[in-house]
Amino acid sequence: MSSPVRQMTHRRLPPLPGVAPHRRQGRRSPVNDMVITGVTCSPGLISHHSSRSTHSSSTMYPRTPDLQTETVTQFLFDNPDFLDSFVIQHVHEDRVRQWSQRKHKGQGHNALTLTNGDLFKDHRSNWKNCIQSKKWRVLQELTKDNTTNKARVFTELAACAAESVNADGHNLYLVDDQNQLFLASKSSKNQRAPTTCVGRIEPRTTLPAYVAYTKESVVTQNLVGDPRFPLGFGVETEKGVSAIAVPLLHGSNTILGVVELYRNYGNMPFSVEEEEVAEMMLVWADICMEYVEMYNSMMKQRKLNDFLLAVTKSIFQDIVSMDTVIMKIMNYAKKLVIADRASLFLVDTKSRELYARIFDTGRVEEHIPQKEIRFPMDRGVAGHVASTGEVLNIADAYTDSRFNRDVDLQTGYRTKSILCMPIYNRGNIIGVVQMVNKIDGVFTKGDEESFETFAIYCGLALHHAKLYDKIRRSEQKYRVAVEVLSYHSQCNDEEYQMIKTMPIPDDIPDILDYDYSPWAIDNDNKPVYVLYMMRDIFKMHSQRFDIDDMIRFTLTVRKNYRNVPYHNWAHAFSVAHAMFAVIKTSQHHFTPIESLALYIACLCHDLDHRGKTNAFMVKSAAPLAAIYSTSTMEHHHFNHTVTILQNEGHNIFKHLTSAEYKQILSDIRHCILATDLALFFGNRSRLQDIADKGEFSWDNAEHRRLVMANSMTAADLCSMYKPWDLQVQLVDVIMEEFWQQGDEERSQGLTPMPMMDRQKKNELPHLEVGFLVGICLPCYEVMAQILPETKPMVNGAIANLKKWRELAEKEAMEKEKENQEPQKPQQTDDNQDNEIEKQPMISEKPSDDAKVTSEKTLLSTGDGLDDSASDTSFLAADKPLPDISSDQTSNISVSSEKTALSLHSEESR
Secondary structure (H helix, E strand, O other), X not given: OOOHHHHHOOOOOOOOOOOOOOOOOOOOOOOOOOOOOOOOOOHHHOOOOOOOOOOOOOOOOXXXXXXXXXXXXXXXXXXXXXXXXXXXXXXXXXXXXHHHHHHHHHHOOOOEEEEOOEEXXXXXXXXXXXXXXXXXXXXXXXXXXXXXXHHHHHHHHHHHHHHHOOOOEEEEEEEOOOOEEEXXXXXXXXXXXXXEEEEEOOOOOOHHHHHHHHOOOEEEOOOOOOOOOOOXXXXXOOOEEEEEEEXXXXXXXXXXXXXXXXXXXXXXXXXXXXXXXXXXXXXXXXHHHHHHHHHHHHHHHHHHHHHHHHHHHHHHOOOOOHHHHHXXXXXXHHHXXXXXXXXXXXXXXXXXXXXXXXXXXXXXXXXXXXXXXXXXXXXXXXXXXXXXXXXXXXXXXXXXXXXXXHHXXXXXXXXXXXXXXXXXXXXXXXXXXXXXXXXXXXXXXXXXXXHHHHHHHHHHHHHHHHHHHHHXXXXXXXXXXXXXXXXXXXXXXXXXXHHHHOOXXXXXXXXXXXXXXXHHOOOOXXXXXXXXXHHHHHHHOOOOOOHHHHHHHXXXXXXXXXXXXXXXXXXXXXXXXXXXXXXXXXXXXXOHHHHHHHHHHHHHOOOOOOOOOHHHHHHOOOHXXXXXXXXXXXXXXXXXXXXXXXXXXXXXXXXXXHXXXXXXXXXXXXXXXXXXXXXXXXXXXXXXXXXHOOOOOOOXXXXXXXXXXXXXXXXXXXXXXXXXXXXXXXXXXXXXXXXXXXXXXXXXXXXXXXXXXXXXXXXXXXXXXXXXXXXXXXXXXXXXXXXXXXXXXXXXXXXXXXXXXXXHHHHHHHHHHHHHOOOOOOOXXXXXXXXXXXXXXXXXXXXXHHHHHHHHHHHOOOOOOOHHHOOOOOOOOOXXXXXXXXXXXXXXXXXXXXXXXXXXXXXXX
């Protein structure tokens, strides 16, 4: 590129008066010359024509021997391009900056100039007028660097200021919290290294100390011998003599540091204009520093948020062990405050000690557990924090009396600065996090604030980790307990071998009779009878089975029935026999899976029964009641059945397909839950309605499920249709179980129900009559309506009802006599009238209305129905019932049962 002077020769400008135009030989410009008359000009001006001037002025100036100021001014107004070109090509940029500073200092920031009467505004920023644009870009990039700190920003500004005033060197001093000056950067090889203290802020010492004290700029032509700062520069320079010192202020009161610019001996001293340039350069320190601090604060907050998010994810996703969580906490904490090491001590409240198994080794990947370290809570910095809850920020650990050097001795690490903070959980200190040796200085107030928020999440993480450890240990204990219980709740090899050696008979006489007594069979022989019936049902439907699994399953089921008076293994065997009789004798259309499910459900329907009703389990806040809110014991019976099936060598359904297996478990669950009398009324009512309307169909799966549910209740109540002598014995057994529950309730200050009250045992006949009329006969009758072959259930129940009514009437008559004996021989007329009114109450043949009324009274006490009440009476009659012939009982019982259903429905609503 050609030089500016050479470029000027390529253009024609109007010659000044008396001066011939300067042209290159052999070339002539096509533009007419501009002639200014009456003006003389030095030859040096001839070559300074604007390279961009393309027009000539028509103004003619008067000829004068000397060039006047007004004439030149007018010429520059008329030729602004000439002025621009001249300044750009021949005026140094430092001179331009000085002109700009003086103009703004005198006129403020109103950069308006008048050109030919027009107003123009200079849109260039003051920063561009002061320094090169590349310096601004450097600062802009610097402030966006997330590692930027105060020293880096001020160092760059000091270098820019030194370049702007052509200084030979510069020094940057920063002020700490103790009002001391530290050398932060230098441009020459001084004897002192950066970050060394050069003295306190006070007058009559050094130049930077004086400027920091007065907070005013100083320019000195000769530093030697100046009484204001007799010690000279803050640090030794090579040949520095002239100096400019500018304070770096935050606002107007806070001193941040001092920039010291100097020139060596033999160079021109600094001028006032150069001091102004330095001031304008460094006035941006406050703005840049505020921007950097804001940016760093935002970055720190973002990093803190990211950290907290990572901790939260660790709590809910990455919890494996307490050691893993501790390592995550230490690694994240170290990054948060830029520390070299991190330690976490947990509090042992029993021994009042702090302990730690893991120490950060300075690298994230090193997290191998080390030997546990323990020390009392009253020792060391961590002990002081754990005892008092105070946050400690120590710049020099070995000068602090609370510092415990034993940890350094055990770990072999040298501790310098410490930031220690307690970790709280529910108001209690559970640990202490200790950050050691900040990498770039000492821990600040900002580190404390960030660490405070972090400590909250530390507490949350440690709390969840402890809970996880407890749950994991509890799970292991639970597995051990299950193994132990499984061993003791399963049949042993001796039992298995004994039953396996016993032959299963091919035929058992009279086993299909409804009057058959399962209770007469010896307990050791009952498993053989169960296997006989189970094998028959499997073979009846061509189902595959494993006899060894059937033996283990049967023996384990027997072992899991508790030794309670009634709901024991003998009861389960009798219910299974009753269902076997129904399946074998009736013309049903149950599927093979449904038939097998009915039998197994009866065998397991009272597994692990505790001899208590559902109402008692809820009232006593038993754990089972908390798990199952409805049909408490029934749900437990089914779940226990599934548990037995899952034991090794107990799955009698292992040869079924997956679909068949799911179906049979669903049917078993349905059947076992149906033994809850709270569900009986609804199931029986729907089935009775379908049967009365003649809509029942075996092809309808829902109809079959209703029959299955009703069949389970009928089998569960099998003792009520057995011969009279057997039933009386069974009622005595079950009442003993109920009375034991009543005695326990009374010992707890509760009032038991009448059927549970041993003190009301004389009301047993009335209760049995009500139970037969309200529940048993309606159940058996709808069974006989669907499966006529089950009519013996109805007949047996009717025969027993007649016996219980006789006893109820006898009991009522004896009670009436007892009430008459204490009366006086002489009665008044009123008493005689009352006695006469009582006579119809013992009439042998009351009206039908009286019968229904009595039965309603019997049914009125059926509030707390559940599975435990299924085989006994729980309804009371206030008055004796009349004698009803057997052929009339069936119709009356149905009517009475409907009344009972109505009353139960009203109570449910």
